[in-house]
Amino acid sequence: MKCQLILSLLLLTTCFVGFGQEKGAGKSKKQNADVVEKGLTKISILYPYAEGKTFDMVYYEAKHMPMVASYLGSNLVKYTIEKGLSGGAPDQPLLYMAVGAFYVKSLSEYQAAIKPNLDAIRADFANYTNVLPVVLVSEVVK
Template sequence: MIRVSALYPNGEGSRFDARYYVERHEPFAAGMLKPFGLLEIRTAIGQSALDGAPPPFWAISEMVFTTRDHFETAMDRCGERLFADIPNYTDVVPVLQFSELGADTQS
């Protein structure tokens, strides 16, 4: 399994509509991507940095796919519609990162 993280940097003067993202974009994305191997999607909305300053990221959204190939197919089929929705909730270009899921480290 792989995790695809979309990080939305909180740059000076940028905007991010968390309500739209959680209530509309995330369900929209999940509905389109599940047929292509999406197993889970969850989002953390930034509240603050540890020192109380504004959060370095507006949001971090994580999508778990069965394989990178499934993600690539999903983006080929749905990416244009997903990216077209971005202006509805932010003017930030998300930073995307692939990660491999590690072993469960809970004890």
């Protein structure tokens, strides 16, 4: 079961169409690739798929993620938005409808920025989904 979960999570990254929002638009592809560097903290917000659950990608991209990003200030390096397409294996059902991710320099600064805004962030969920997200905090190692 643990191996299946790990495999599913690894495959998850190959099963999404990304819509990245970066500071400093207009940089070359080489420079953009360097933005996600070793040691950054990544906060992934995963929205599990289930029958009858909904997700408004347009609202999420235009309103929710920019709102949260605005709270993070100069600690934010980049954020991305991904739309789930399918599970990792052929004919496997969709695991996640969407994934949002924030890449930040400091986890403690991220937490300090989010804490006073947590009620507003949670209240906004109803505007785009009826799913309770799963959050994963990780360190970029490569």
